[in-house]
Amino acid sequence: MTATYYPLGEAAILVSLGTKIDPAVHEAVRSLSYALAQAPFHGMIEYVAAYTNVTVFYDPVELAKEQLRQTDEALPYGFQVARQHIAAILRDMGKSAAQEARVVRVPVCYGGAYGPDMADVASYHHVSEADIVRQHTSGDYLVYMIGFAPGFPYVGGLPKAIATPRRKSPRVSIPAGSVGIAGEQTGIYPIATPGGWQIIGRTPLTLFRPGNDEDPTLLHAGDKLVFYAIDEAEYQALQKAGESA
Amino acid sequence: MNQRQNKIKVIDSGLLTSVQDMGRYGYQKYGIIVSGAMDTVSLALANIAVGNQLDTGTLEMTLCGASLELHAGTVFALTGADMSAALADEPVPMHRPVLVTRRDAVLTLHGTGKGTGARTYLAFAGGIHVPQRMGSQSTYLRAGIGGYQGRALQAGDVLCLGDAASMADRLRGTGHRISTSMISVSWRTPMVPVRTMRPIRVTRGLQADWFTSDSLEAFFAQGTFRLTNQSDRMGYRLAGSKLCLRQPRELISEPVAFGTVQVADGQPIILMADRQTTGGYPKIAQVAQADLSRLGQKKAGDTLVFEEVTLREAEKLLRDQRAMLAEVESSVHLALGKGL
Numbered sequence: 001m002t003a004t005y006y007p008l009g010e011a012a013i014l015v016s017l018g019t020k021i022d023p024a025v026h027e028a029v030r031s032l033s034y035a036l037a038q039a040p041f042h043g044m045i046e047y048v049a050a051y052t053n054v055t056v057f058y059d060p061v062e063l064a065k066e067q068l069r070q071t072d073e074a075l076p077y078g079f080q081v082a083r084q085h086i087a088a089i090l091r092d093m094g095k096s097a098a099q100e101a102r103v104v105r106v107p108v109c110y111g112g113a114y115g116p117d118m119a120d121v122a123s124y125h126h127v128s129e130a131d132i133v134r135q136h137t138s139g140d141y142l143v144y145m146i147g148f149a150p151g152f153p154y155v156g157g158l159p160k161a162i163a164t165p166r167r168k169s170p171r172v173s174i175p176a177g178s179v180g181i182a183g184e185q186t187g188i189y190p191i192a193t194p195g196g197w198q199i200i201g202r203t204p205l206t207l208f209r210p211g212n213d214e215d216p217t218l219l220h221a222g223d224k225l226v227f228y229a230i231d232e233a234e235y236q237a238l239q240k241a242g243e244s245a
Numbered sequence: 246m247n248q249r250q251n252k253i254k255v256i257d258s259g260l261l262t263s264v265q266d267m268g269r270y271g272y273q274k275y276g277i278i279v280s281g282a283m284d285t286v287s288l289a290l291a292n293i294a295v296g297n298q299l300d301t302g303t304l305e306m307t308l309c310g311a312s313l314e315l316h317a318g319t320v321f322a323l324t325g326a327d328m329s330a331a332l333a334d335e336p337v338p339m340h341r342p343v344l345v346t347r348r349d350a351v352l353t354l355h356g357t358g359k360g361t362g363a364r365t366y367l368a369f370a371g372g373i374h375v376p377q378r379m380g381s382q383s384t385y386l387r388a389g390i391g392g393y394q395g396r397a398l399q400a401g402d403v404l405c406l407g408d409a410a411s412m413a414d415r416l417r418g419t420g421h422r423i424s425t426s427m428i429s430v431s432w433r434t435p436m437v438p439v440r441t442m443r444p445i446r447v448t449r450g451l452q453a454d455w456f457t458s459d460s461l462e463a464f465f466a467q468g469t470f471r472l473t474n475q476s477d478r479m480g481y482r483l484a485g486s487k488l489c490l491r492q493p494r495e496l497i498s499e500p501v502a503f504g505t506v507q508v509a510d511g512q513p514i515i516l517m518a519d520r521q522t523t524g525g526y527p528k529i530a531q532v533a534q535a536d537l538s539r540l541g542q543k544k545a546g547d548t549l550v551f552e553e554v555t556l557r558e559a560e561k562l563l564r565d566q567r568a569m570l571a572e573v574e575s576s577v578h579l580a581l582g583k584g585l
Binding site: 006007008009010011014020021045046047048049051052053055057060061073075076077078079145146147148149150151152154190191193208210213216217220221 | 270271272273274275276277378379380387388390448451497498499500501502504505521522523528531532533534555556557559560563564567
């Protein structure tokens with residue numbers, strides 16, 4: 001795996017694993033993330049996975065305690081220590097590939113009060129609402145990264161036929177669980193936030209569960225998603241089940 | 246031993262008062278922001294002054310401070326911006342531990358004047374009893390997590406404090422009475438130079454070479470930027486010379502850090518304590534970690550000047566700052582007869 005290393009200031013290193021949004025690059029990002037989670041090096045604080053890179057935050061004062069055989073005076077010392085650790089992890093990674101991607105099934109009640117932009121999206125594409133649902137539930141979805149809000153997934157794989165521009169005027173508050181489309185992206189709002197995505201439905205699943213310190217978000221980078229349609233009665237039942245769980 | 250638990254009651258919350266510690270690390274991969282103090286050095290110094298661990302949660306107050314009802318036996322310290330604090334109408338010294346000796350006394354913090362910074366830290370010996378959420382007591386205001394019920398303090402809130410009995414005993418032994426309601430000491434910890442005009446030191450950002458040479462010159466060498474009033478715990482929007490890309494280019498969203506300087510619409514935005522975990526704007530610069538505390542004390546209308554340093558120099562600045570904190574911590578322990 002080819003990696004290029006860049007300093008994000010003196011306390012973080014960005015490990016670039018590719019230049020475009022693509023499942024193969026993502027697989028490399030996921031493998032490195034997994035290896036870092038399994039075996040964090042001394043002085044490492046945390047890592048954040050993105051579309052084409054993994055950034056590792058570290059404490060440069062801790063890393064400075066480690067001796068390097070060769071150092072480059074032009075580069076920060078902590079960066080060189082971090083780079084050495086990560087290069088070793090990447091070398092050994094062939095042997096321990098990341099776990100199989102999880103598949104998360106996401107029930108969505110499309111249209112109606114839960115999907116206030118459904119009619120606009122359907123008319124934008126000159127198709128019926130049922131066609132939008134058929135297309136949206138047929139995508140091959142991958143969570144490339146989590147960002148913007150707690151547990152907010154950047155999802156790739158929306159069928160191009162239903163790619164829709166953002167709303168001209170963003171909504172002041174979009175309810176948690178709302179499923180939307182913005183350009184060629186689809187996503188789910190984990191908490192109520194302002195936003196300009198076209199909202200086509202809502203899931204009763206709880207994406208952000210702050211009470212669970214070990215695993216506070218339903219979705220993780222690398223998950224595969226399957227959306228499936230439910231009606232309002234099923235939505236209510238699933239929501240109730242979720243609350244009592 | 247006196248195990249009576251002290252409490253504080255919020256009479257007036259001030260503009261924005263919240264519990265903050267060094268931040269919530271390890272959860273950015275879930276999109277959960279770091280939060281934490283805007284000025285972590287003042288936070289650490291306040292904790293050191295009252296004998297706490299450096300990263301204990303304290304109250305961060307912004308521009309206009311709170312009024313709090315305190316009880317006898319409470320030990321506190323104020324650092325950061327000077328809000329002309331008074332306890333029972335008598336002036337309270339900053340940067341040192343203060344023991345409340347009156348049964349009930351109101352601690353009032355006023356606005357920060359022209360000559361001081363934006364944020365004041367109020368630490369209590371024994372800390373504040375709010376739960377650790379995902380490893381931190383910091384308040385994540387937008388998501389409603391951490392701190393006191395996930396929000397900024399409001400009038401009427403009652404917060405429980407940790408055990409301050411041993412610090413109170415030490416102050417009775419080594420301190421002296423400074424008013425009818427306070428015992429304090431004659432030494433003080435150093436302070437973050439909140440009002441200095443010294444430039445903020447920065448290193449080149451990952452996309453610095455995307456910018457025209459004039460823009461780089463304007464940012465790193467000579468330009469001055471004004472902090473606009475669209476500035477908060479999430480980020481500082483600056484106004485100054487227009488910064489231009491050599492050619493239009495799109496960046497795929499990637500992680501950002503405390504002090505990352507992004508450029509949007511030709512103007513810099515410095516990402517602060519409540520920054521999102523990723524960003525899609527080109528990064529012209531990165532503030533040296535050691536200068537973040539000074540930056541966290543800036544107010545709308547302040548002028549910023551940047552000075553470029555190498556990453557090696559930035560590392561050394563951070564090492565020196567840590568060494569300073571360690572030295573202060575051991576001298577305070579010595580002065581309080583702690584660990585002897």
